Amino acid sequence: MTGPVHPPYPVRRERFALRPVRVDDLDAVHAHRSLPEVARYLPHEPHTREMTADTLGRVIAGESLAEPGNWLDLAVEDASGRVVGEVLLKRDEQPLTGEVGFAFHPDVHGTGIATEAVAVTLDIAFDSFGWRRIVGICNVENTASAALMRRIGMRHEAVWRKESYAKGLWNNFQQFAVLDSEWRTSPPPSADERAIDGVARAFFDAFTRRAGEPVDLNGARRVLAPNAVIERVAEDGVVHRTDVDEFLAPRATLLNGPSLTDFREVEAAQTTIVAGERAVRTAQYFKYGVRDGEEFSAWGRKVMQLAVSASGDWLIETLTWTDEPEPAAMS
Structure with missing residues (x-):
């Protein structure tokens, strides 16, 4: 050849x-x-x-x-x-x-x-x-x-x-x-899409804990609208709704406690649709870390509905997520 x-x-x-x-x-x-x-x-x-x-x-x-x-x-x-x-x-x-x-x-x-x-x-x-x-x-x-x-x-x-x-x-x-037909012809992400990428990144990064270091969830709070609604869809299909404080408080306790010493969530795939001053972000995410001394990982999906605030920033107004069951540990 x-x-x-x-x-x-x-x-x-x-x-x-x-x-x-x-x-x-x-x-x-x-x-x-x-x-x-x-x-x-x-x-x-x-x-x-x-x-x-x-x-x-x-x-x-x-x-x-x-x-x-x-x-x-x-x-x-x-x-x-x-x-x-x-x-x-x-x-x-x-x-x-x-x-x-x-x-x-x-x-x-x-x-x-x-x-x-x-x-x-x-x-x-x-x-x-x-x-x-x-x-x-x-x-x-x-x-x-x-x-x-x-x-x-x-x-x-x-x-x-x-x-x-x-x-x-x-x-x-x-x-x-x-x-080759796509190279140089696909339009670059818009300013709004880049801004929403930043919002999603800030939200996921806020929950990162490394080597037992303290976690400050203000990064997540800053990208959530003050009256945001957070919905978790349980395995049985029941939807549990909370406000921002009710959502963040138990996670701050868990992330800063002795059990979950390492934790991270990352987006594996995402789609963003922008229509004027509103947008929807869907994501498949992977979470992993160390809990009670054992490594674990699992997958889930999140849907963010966002809107432009009075200050001109994109904020999450509704967050809906569901977690898949964690896989059994490899023997």
Whole structure:
């Protein structure tokens, strides 16, 4: 087989350049692949130097993408020439299809370089390689990678529950995709949609507890309308309604108590519909943590009805949710 036609490398932009990794990139690539925070949502532990060297050897051998399963690993150099991350393209078994992956040093998180570099890499795949479809896969808990793929216009397609067992846990993944016909034609999220994304993120983040640290639920209170109605649909279909204080008080007690020492909820899939100054946000969410010393996880759904307040902010007026039964622990 022959590989696709590659553009002249490096591909340069104002803040970075992309070019295939080289053997002499070992130290720079290992600097981020060896970090626990980079490997956190990957199926392997932080790389040893030998693991990084082996990975570089394999991707360099297949960088022409001559065979399905080959990876092209593009080093991302910042303006100083330092390698600050990688964007990878995998040739799929299906014709003109592939997969994108990425890993960046924490030094550039929040700078926009990762988002720009991944977008330029998709330009290469569609414009130079002639690919027709690209997917991206990440752990459901990896909200940063999911947000990046949404920002560049990839569609959320699927959630795979307990797709693989690694690091002593069943892992849940989600898939994003974009077609060549969609690339650059999908309108970016509106200002209202971005604002509602922020409201949902603030609400879910407010309930996060790490390593027994105290939790302040004012973040959730700020995005709830003062007279908001909260509804929980029980397993038997009975709807339990509370106001904001009745909803937050027992959760503050639980999250700051000795039993639930770690907890997080993340949106795995969501849809937002905006109509004037009102909106509906539906979400499938995944919650996980440590309770009484044991790890647990479960799924649920939330529906938020939002409206623009007198101050011009989007606030949640009604929140309805239902939890699925927790799965039995793996023996």
